[in-house]
């Protein structure tokens with residue numbers, strides 16, 4: 001745990017410059033890089049060390065197409081929520097997934113039954129299983145960045161659609177669709193910031209001392 005200044009800088013560079021990407025080039029990904037990214041996910045922390053994740057690798061055009069249709073259905077259904085603010089047209093212009101283009105999409109799942117009824121530390125806060133999967137996702141995102149590979153997190157879907165398409169058992173949660181690929185444009189700022197949809201919150205306003 002004794003990082004050189006260069007190693008430390010590399011960690012912070014990955015944390016600060018990692019972006020969510022939705023446009024991918026068709027270049028295939030190298031198998032060894034994909035394996036390292038998946039392994040980074042598997043080495044995430046997890047509540048009671050339950051390791052609730054599985055990784056479903058999707059690269060066939062037919063499965064990509066099925067997932068893209070499910071995502072598009074959900075995207076259109078959600079647009080109605082922005083209608084009252086008059087932002088539905090702008091929302092529909094946003095690109096929120098790159099499922100068709102990305103050479104690889106990984107569905108990461110959460111099995112809440114893994115580890116039995118009494119997983120250490122999970123009794124008080126049941127959603128710590130999903131939180132563990134989120135840690136795995138962030139590990140994969142940072143590993144992908146280090147490999148020069150872009151990743152996009154897609155959460156626009158009905159779980160029932162993804163379960164059906166990927167034959168996921170009913171007790172297992174599809175937590176995220178993660179698209180991986182090379183990209184020609186890796187933006188410096190979040191795409192939602194560049195497009196004027198949202199801004200990064202002022203950091204100082206989020207820091208509290210002693211009490212809220």
Ligand SMILES: Cc1cc2nc3c(=O)[nH]c(=O)nc-3n(C[C@H](O)[C@H](O)[C@H](O)COP(=O)(O)O)c2cc1C
Nearest residue numbers: 018019020095096097153154155156189190191192
């Ligand atoms: C839980 C979660 C779900 C997300 N779902 C989507 C999604 O469905 N489509 C999308 O384009 N981006 C999605 N994102 C990416 C966010 O929009 C993105 O992280 C945010 O705008 C900040 O940009 P950055 O990741 O480039 O810093 C998701 C991110 C998280 C953490």
